Amino acid sequence: xxxxxxxxxxxxxxxxxVTLKIETDEGLxxxxxxxxxxxxxxxxxxxxxxxxxxxxxxxxxxxxxxxQFLYRxxxxxxxxxxxxxxxxxxxxxxDIKAKAAGLPLYQLLGGKCRTxxxxxxxxxxxxxxxxxxxxxxxxxxxxxxxxxxxxxPGLQSVYGVGRGRMFYEPADASLPSEHDWSTEKYLDHTxxxxxxxxxxxxxxxxxxxxxxxxxxxxxxxRLGKSLEPYxxxxxxxxxxxxxxxxxxxxxxxxxxxxxxxxxxxSVWDCKDLIQNQLIDYIRATVVHAGGISHLRRIxxxxxxxxxxxxxxxxxxxxxVCMGAAxxxxxxxxxxxxxxxxxxxxxxxxxFPHAYSFQDxxxxxxxxxxxxxxxxxxxxxxxxxxRAYLPVNRLxxxxxxxxx
Numbered sequence: 001x002x003x004x005x006x007x008x009x010x011x012x013x014x015x016x017x018v019t020l021k022i023e024t025d026e027g028l029x030x031x032x033x034x035x036x037x038x039x040x041x042x043x044x045x046x047x048x049x050x051x052x053x054x055x056x057x058x059x060x061x062x063x064x065x066x067x068q069f070l071y072r073x074x075x076x077x078x079x080x081x082x083x084x085x086x087x088x089x090x091x092x093x094x095d096i097k098a099k100a101a102g103l104p105l106y107q108l109l110g111g112k113c114r115t116x117x118x119x120x121x122x123x124x125x126x127x128x129x130x131x132x133x134x135x136x137x138x139x140x141x142x143x144x145x146x147x148x149x150x151x152x153p154g155l156q157s158v159y160g161v162g163r164g165r166m167f168y169e170p171a172d173a174s175l176p177s178e179h180d181w182s183t184e185k186y187l188d189h190t191x192x193x194x195x196x197x198x199x200x201x202x203x204x205x206x207x208x209x210x211x212x213x214x215x216x217x218x219x220x221x222r223l224g225k226s227l228e229p230y231x232x233x234x235x236x237x238x239x240x241x242x243x244x245x246x247x248x249x250x251x252x253x254x255x256x257x258x259x260x261x262x263x264x265x266s267v268w269d270c271k272d273l274i275q276n277q278l279i280d281y282i283r284a285t286v287v288h289a290g291g292i293s294h295l296r297r298i299x300x301x302x303x304x305x306x307x308x309x310x311x312x313x314x315x316x317x318x319x320v321c322m323g324a325a326x327x328x329x330x331x332x333x334x335x336x337x338x339x340x341x342x343x344x345x346x347x348x349x350x351f352p353h354a355y356s357f358q359d360x361x362x363x364x365x366x367x368x369x370x371x372x373x374x375x376x377x378x379x380x381x382x383x384x385x386r387a388y389l390p391v392n393r394l395x396x397x398x399x400x401x402x403x
Contacts, residue, residue: 001026001060001100006052006092008034008044011379013346015169016040016387017318019374020047020088022096024060030095031374032088033287033321036080037171038388046085050074055089061100063093067293083265083290090291091324095369105324105370109296109331116361117329119313119340120145120208120233122168124161127151128193132200135207144360145206145233145337150193154185155395159212159403168341169315171387179403180395183219190223194230206233206337208259213240213402214392217249224254233337234259234281234310240402241269247278259283262312266290267298274302281310281336287321288312292328299332308336315341319351323372326355326364338362350379 005023010016018034036043051070058066070086071077098105106112121138123146125131131150138146149160157179159170190209197207209232215223220238227235234257239246241260250258259281264270265288273279282302289295299309309332311325322340329338340362343351353372354365365371392401 001028001096003055003058003060006055008047008052009374009376009379010040010044010384011350011382012385013350013379013382014344015171015315015347016384017347018044018088019318019320019379020092021374022055022060022089022092024096026100028096028099030092030099030369031320031372032091032095032291033318033324034084034088035287035316035318035321036084037316039081040384042081043084043088046081047088051085051089060093060096063090063097063293066093067291071290078266078268080263080265080288083294084288087287087289087291087294090293091286091320091370094292094324099369102368104364104366104368105327106331106364109292109327112330113333113335114330116363117326117335117338118144118360119338119357119362120147120206122147122149122160122341124149124168125151126161127153128196131193132196135197135201139201139205142359143205145208146201147208147210147339148193148197149210150189152182152185152189155180155182157390160210171316171389173388173390174386176388177390179390179392181214181392181401182395183215186214187219187223187226191226191230194227194232198230203231207231208233208236210236211238213237215239217246221250221253224250224256224258227256228254232256236260236283237262241273244270244272244278247273248276251278257281259310262288264289266294267301270298271301274305274307277305277307279307281308283310283312285312285317285321286324286328287317292324295328296332299334303334306334308334310336311338313339313341315343315347319343319347319353320370320372320374323353323355323364323370326362327370330364346382350375350382
């Protein structure tokens with residue numbers, strides 16, 4: 001089965017998405033997500049100008065060989081742009097292979113390891129009381145796991161606190177907006193948040209929290225220790241992970257589980273974290289970590305050390321990635337949890353999908369392939385609109401900080 005055509009589709013039904021569609025001489029097509037938040041056009045160009053000409057005429061069934069060709073053959077390896085482009089090709093080819101077999105993708109990945117995929121939703125509020133109300137609302141919708149984020153007194157804007165309910169889009173301006181940050185205020189406030197949340201929701205719901213790379217290792221250790229009484233499922237991205245050894249300091253001081261990896265692009269970004277058992281959950285994604293083929297390698301390495309998966313699933317991943325992720329999640333032995341931020345109605349219309357949510361769980365559906373497509377006619381009604389993620393500056397002196 002030969003690849004006869006491939007094209008990149010950029011659209012913005014509420015936020016920007018980049019989608020790759022591959023066609024074959026047997027009439028089968030496959031789609032892959034190629035979205036890289038704030039750098040969408042870099043991936044679109046990488047695909048259109050450098051990758052797609054190399055695909056025409058290749059056997060669509062040779063997924064592993066094509067993956068190696070795009071990874072090893074580029075000479076300049078890894079990085080978010082390259083690995084997102086490779087992921088788009090890989091995901092589209094798995095979609096085609098499963099359609100050719102007449103099977104849902106998870107069957108080609110070994111079949112189901114569970115009946116459904118536990119997902120966590122995002123409860124946030126401008127203050128603690130509002131966050132508590134949102135946590136209870138998510139519990140009433142059936143969620144078994146809930147991420148809680150709250151505004152911090154004295155800070156004008158805090159990551160994770162959206163402008164509305166259910167939908168949160170942090171890429172909020174055509175040029176980066178600048179937010180203020182105070183570690184001291186945050187560290188004093190967050191234990192109070194989870195004391196109130198746990199009192200309200202009880203102990204039968206998993207609670208999660210995203211630090212978003214904003215603390216030093218010793219500050220993260222302090223946070224983890226202060227949150228131990230509230231039995232969090234995890235704290236996410238407690239400190240930047242360029243220096244993987246930094247997590248050792250956190251580990252020495254707290255038993256609060258640690259999750260990291262949504263910005264990782266390959267197994268090399270998390271190898272030491274996993275092998276040295278410095279984390280509990282690896283959050284690498286289908287779209288940013290080289291596709292299903294490479295994410296399976298990361299999961300296999302993690303399984304050797306009892307590290308579980310917890311894939312990133314924010315709205316800057318299109319429904320194409322969510323569909324592929326759910327097939328991965330339901331088939332991988334060391335699955336932990338899947339992030340699930342709901343897309344807008346406009347996005348769902350552009351990307352018709354087979355996956356569904358019920359009682360805190362998601363299922364990928366049983367149609368052949370990964371179950372997600374793109375309505376190209378509708379997509380054309382939503383042209384690209386430049387949008388950037390914010391940046392942070394320390395409140396007391398304006399130093400640029402991690403957003």
